[in-house]
Structure formats: C-alpha cells, structure tokens
Amino acid sequence: MMRALAGLLAGLVFGLGLVISGMSNPAKVLNFLDITGTWDPSLIFVMGGALVVTFIGFRFVLGMSEPVLDTQFHLPTRSDIDMQLVAGAALFGIGWGIGGYCPGPAVTSATLGGWPTLAFLGGMIAGMIAVRILQPRSLSPATIVR
Amino acid sequence: MLLALNGRIAGISGIVKGLLPPDGATDAAWRICFVVGMVVAPWLVGLVTGELAVPAVPGNGLWMAVAGVVVGVGTALGGGCTSGHGVCGMARLSGRSIVATLTFMATGVITVFVVRHLLGWGS
Numbered sequence: 390m391m392r393a394l395a396g397l398l399a400g401l402v403f404g405l406g407l408v409i410s411g412m413s414n415p416a417k418v419l420n421f422l423d424i425t426g427t428w429d430p431s432l433i434f435v436m437g438g439a440l441v442v443t444f445i446g447f448r449f450v451l452g453m454s455e456p457v458l459d460t461q462f463h464l465p466t467r468s469d470i471d472m473q474l475v476a477g478a479a480l481f482g483i484g485w486g487i488g489g490y491c492p493g494p495a496v497t498s499a500t501l502g503g504w505p506t507l508a509f510l511g512g513m514i515a516g517m518i519a520v521r522i523l524q525p526r527s528l529s530p531a532t533i534v535r
Numbered sequence: 536m537l538l539a540l541n542g543r544i545a546g547i548s549g550i551v552k553g554l555l556p557p558d559g560a561t562d563a564a565w566r567i568c569f570v571v572g573m574v575v576a577p578w579l580v581g582l583v584t585g586e587l588a589v590p591a592v593p594g595n596g597l598w599m600a601v602a603g604v605v606v607g608v609g610t611a612l613g614g615g616c617t618s619g620h621g622v623c624g625m626a627r628l629s630g631r632s633i634v635a636t637l638t639f640m641a642t643g644v645i646t647v648f649v650v651r652h653l654l655g656w657g658s
Contacts, residue, residue: 395540396565397572402536403545403618404576408588413577416591422647436621443626447538456542463542465614465624470634477613478620480605482639486646488602489593491617492610493547495603497573498590508596509603516607517552 392458404497410435413497415489422486538623541565546619547573548610613639 407413412435420429456462485491490498490509498506537545543565550566581587592599610616613635615624620639624632650656 392541392562393564393568395537397568399537399540399545400569400572401576401579402572403547403569404573405580407573408577408580411588414588414590415593419593419647419651422643423651424644425648426651436617439622440625443622446536447623447626450539453539456538457540459542461542462538464544464627465629465631467614468630470631473612474614474631474635475638477609477611478635478638479609479613479642481609481613481616482642482644483646484602484605484607484609485617485639486643487594487605487650488599490599490602490606491547492551492606493573493616493618494590495606496547496551496570497576499574501577501587502590502592505592505594505596505599506590508600509592509606512600512603512605513607513610514551514555514603516604516609517548517611518555518607520608520611521552521555 395458403493406435406439407494407497413494415494418491418494419486419489537569544619544623545569546615546623548616549614549619552611609639 404413410432411417412432417429418432420427421432423429450456451462481491488495488509490506492513495502495506495509495513499510502509537543543550550569554563554566554570577588594602606616610619613620615621615632615635617639620629620632620635625636
C-alpha cells in the first residue's frame with residue numbers, strides 16, 4: 390500500500406517535470422533533435438538538470454542500507470555492451486525521431502494527445518510484448534545487487 | 536525518490552514493460568500507480584495554470600503507431616529509454632547506459648534530419 394502511494398507520488402512528480410519542461414510535447418522534442426533546422430536546445434538543460442539531480446540523489450540514496458519501503462535495491466547488474474543493446478537503442482532513437490515521443494511523455498500525454506498518441510502507445514505496448522514473446526530468455530532488467 | 540522509497544529505478548519503459556504479458560508482474564500495484572501519477576500530472580498543471588498543455592504530434596495515427604512499435608521494440612531490446620538509460624543509468628555511470636544514450640540520441644537526430652530535411656515531411 391505504501392509502495393503504491395510512493396509510486397503514485399513519484400509518477401506524479403515525474404509527469405509534472407515532463408509537462409512543465411515541455412518534454413511531453415513531441416513538437417518540442419522534434420525541434421530539440423532537429424539540430425540542422427529549427428533547433429531548440431532547451432531540452433538539453435532539462436535532461437542535464439535531471440541527470441545532475443539524479444546523480445546527486447542516487448549518491449545519497451545508495452548510501453542507505455536499504456530503501457524505505459523495500460528490503461533491497463533493485464538495480465541493473467549487467468555491464469556488457471552487446472549488439473542487442475546498441476541495436477535496441479538505435480531503433481528506439483529512430484522511433485523517437487519519427488514520433489517525437491519517448492515512453493515517458495507518451496504515457497503522460499495519454500489522456501490529452503488524442504488518437505495519434507493512443508496509437509503510439511498501442512504500438513509501443515505491442516512492440517514490447519512482441520520482443521518479450523519472441524525472446525523469452527530476455528535480459529532481466531532489474532536484478533538485486535545490494 | 537522512487538529509488539529511496541521503493542528501491543526501484545524510474546525507467547518508464549521498464550515500468551510499463553513490467554505490467555505487460557507474459558510477465559504480469561506481481562508488483563503491479565506501484566507500477567500502475569506510477570503510471571496514474573504521470574497521467575494526472577498534465578491535468579494538475581492545467582488546473583494550476585489554467586491552461587492545458589496539449590501535445591502536438593507530428594503525424595496521424597498510422598504514423599504514430601509505426602513510431603510506437605519501433606520505440607517499443609527498441610526499448611525492449613535495448614533495456615531502457617530516455618529515463619532509464621539517459622537519466623538513471625547515466626547517473627549511475629553505467630557503461631551500457633552511456634553507450635545506449637549516445638546511440639539513441641544519434642539515431643534520433645539522424646531520423647529527424649532524414650524525415651524533415653531529406654524527405655521534407657512534417658513541420
């Protein structure tokens with residue numbers, strides 16, 4: 390119950406950040422990626438800011454013996470760089486460049502973006518399920534390390 | 536915040552993927568709540584500012600569905616998206632995340648260049 394509440398609050402804060410910064414708007418994201426055209430570099434500061442806050446926050450949090458509402462941290466343990474990682478990231482970037490949505494903004498915009506946004510989300514979910522089914526021994530993303 | 540309380544990384548593609556079959560996560564509750572929080576956020580902003588930030592999408596439903604499939608397959612294969620690799624992973628100085636972020640930034644920029652400037656589509 391508390392974990393669900395924490396999830397709700399964290400999701401709300403995350404969504405607020407995306408909306409206020411403009412990152413939840415595909416038009417702005419595409420202008421950010423359009424460095425040879427109508428380039429809008431402002432999202433660099435959004436991502437850079439998020440990175441700095443997270444970097445400092447994680448230092449504090451991972452200094453704790455355990456999270457407040459769980460008995461261990463769930464962190465990715467893999468460190469190998471393989472073709473699957475690079476190919477997946479490359480594909481993701483292509484889809485991002487086509488639609489202007491990455492998963493966070495698409496979810497945040499679900500009730501405001503009309504049918505095209507829902508179509509994006511439907512496609513995204515189908516794509517995720519397809520990979521999971523075709524590749525059952527897929528990388529387990531979060532494994533406990535500490 | 537999510538890491539401090541629940542011990543989880545706030546990677547959106549991972550949070551969503553954990554809700555989908557065939558996994559059917561046993562820890563679905565906090566994931567669903569996280570998604571609900573995200574969906575509520577723009578309405579809260581609208582309530583405070585009196586102006587709803589309606590997103591402007593670059594294409595019709597078919598265009599966006601294709602983009603969605605590519606993003607879904609890509610994040611599932613690559614194990615993360617902008618939040619998971621780009622923010623959380625980079626903040627942990629994960630080599631995988633740094634490589635992934637540089638890769639999707641590059642292909643994103645190239646894709647927009649091709650779509651807008653070579654093909655001349657969209658705004």
